[in-house]
Amino acid sequence: MSRIVYLNGTYLPEAEASVSVFDRGFLMADGVYEVVSVLDGKLIDFEGHMVRLKRSLSELQIANPLSDDEYLEAHRALLEKNGIGDGLVYLQVTRGNPGDRDFAYPAADVTPTVVMFTQSKPGLADNPAAKTGWRVIGVEDLRWGRRDIKTVQLLYPSMAKMEAKARGVDDAWMVEDGRVTEGTSNNAYIVKGGTIVTRELSNDILHGITRAAVLRFAAEAQMKVEERSFTIAEAQEADEAFVTSASAFVMPVVEIDGAKIGSGAPGPVAARLREIYIEESRKLGV
Ligand code: PMP
Numbered sequence: 001m002s003r004i005v006y007l008n009g010t011y012l013p014e015a016e017a018s019v020s021v022f023d024r025g026f027l028m029a030d031g032v033y034e035v036v037s038v039l040d041g042k043l044i045d046f047e048g049h050m051v052r053l054k055r056s057l058s059e060l061q062i063a064n065p066l067s068d069d070e071y072l073e074a075h076r077a078l079l080e081k082n083g084i085g086d087g088l089v090y091l092q093v094t095r096g097n098p099g100d101r102d103f104a105y106p107a108a109d110v111t112p113t114v115v116m117f118t119q120s121k122p123g124l125a126d127n128p129a130a131k132t133g134w135r136v137i138g139v140e141d142l143r144w145g146r147r148d149i150k151t152v153q154l155l156y157p158s159m160a161k162m163e164a165k166a167r168g169v170d171d172a173w174m175v176e177d178g179r180v181t182e183g184t185s186n187n188a189y190i191v192k193g194g195t196i197v198t199r200e201l202s203n204d205i206l207h208g209i210t211r212a213a214v215l216r217f218a219a220e221a222q223m224k225v226e227e228r229s230f231t232i233a234e235a236q237e238a239d240e241a242f243v244t245s246a247s248a249f250v251m252p253v254v255e256i257d258g259a260k261i262g263s264g265a266p267g268p269v270a271a272r273l274r275e276i277y278i279e280e281s282r283k284l285g286v
Helices: 024-028 047-060 068-079 155-166 209-220 232-236 268-284
Strands: 004-007 010-013 031-039 087-094 113-120 133-142 173-176 179-183 187-192 195-200 224-227 239-246 250-254
Touching: 010 068, 024 047, 024 087, 024 133, 031 268, 047 068, 068 087, 068 113, 068 209, 133 155, 155 173, 155 187, 173 232, 187 232, 195 209, 209 224, 209 239, 209 250, 209 268, 232 250, 239 268, 250 268
Parallel strands: 133 173, 133 250, 195 224
Antiparallel strands: 004 010, 004 113, 031 087, 087 113, 173 179, 179 187, 187 195, 187 239, 239 250
């Protein structure tokens, strides 16, 4: 069965959906995106992703083309049309097609392009990697300075992911001024003496929707949280490490730059947070 995708209000087989060569998303990476996970046909943290989408659009002065209800309706329609139980919905909004290439933003009558598609991931919550954990390397963070905006400008994280693959590990933690910013597509955490440590929010990192939920659940479970940056050396000395994202949920990290974290196996705090996050998300999904 061919995948059905959403393009500017229409549902089409993927092979029939096309966007102009002049679209600014294509020419300038002038667009933003969101990824919402799906468990048992329910959208996880949907509202949080919509809040961040609107903030990203507003920071770039791109008019938001749809209402939250319209985004929700399109997400649900795509799940239904593609028979998705577990998986992801990808949503991208670009500044649209001004009909030519120019650095200046086009006039306001150019309508944004909206694309959505599903990715089927049966058993998404039972990812076997969560039992063994990820191994990561540190790489210099060479991205631009507005990482709080979720743009489609993903070439550097993609290069860092390839560096990790080339070195036989799962992901890279990016480092700026000697301190970890985040993973290539996730927020980074360590646990030391029972305290969860993760970098504070600023323009240096993406404000993860999973991060917000996990920190809320951690506080509710009386776990201690410190929002501050840390070094690779501090992470290597930690009891545990993990990352969070909409697609990986809470994923333990067991090795950094060849050094085992704690026992070298996923730790109890990461395992507990993963369990709580998945359980609560299933209840709160829409
Ligand atoms: N940081 C970066 C750089 C990311 O790309 C992502 C995933 N989009 C995250 C953090 C995690 O964000 P979220 O929990 O909203 O998926």
